[in-house]
Amino acid sequence: MTPTGNVYLVSGVTDMRKSIDGLSLIVADTLEMDPFSQAWFIFCNRGRDKLKILFWDTNGFWLYYRRLEKGHFKWPVPKCNGAVHISKQQLQWLLSGLTLDNPKAHRPIFGLEV
Known part of the structure; x- marks a missing residue:
């Protein structure tokens, strides 16, 4: 699946024991955003080796979970509490083990104009 809406990294560390209800409460209460929007919300644990992606699709939530057996995600250092908007390309970089501001990318x- 690919995101159809915005993609947000949730700043800081998230307890990976949280499931759909707990993560959607973070989106609604802490971020003051709509968990039922088309946006994807990405959460990361303290060790930066686990990610959860939460998004709403038509009539239910999707919750993707990714655990790295080796290595870490290049999770950005939070500049503020809340969410960081990233592009779909940056999401692919993050999932591929690259930084969000990959200097080698075009x-x-x-x-x-032509």
Whole structure:
């Protein structure tokens, strides 16, 4: 699956024992965002080797869980409490073990004309 809406990293550390109800409460109460939107919400544990992705799809929640057997996710250091908006490409980088500001990636070019 690929995100159809916005993608948000939830800053800081999340207790990975939380499931759909607990994570959706974090989205609603702490982030003051709508867990029933098309957005994907990404949570990470203290060891940065586990991720959970929560999103609403038509009539129910999806909860993806990823555990690395070796290595860590390049989870950004939180600059503030809340959520950090990232692009779909940055999500792919994160899941592939890269940083969000991958300097080797081609930067998008806008406003070109032929």
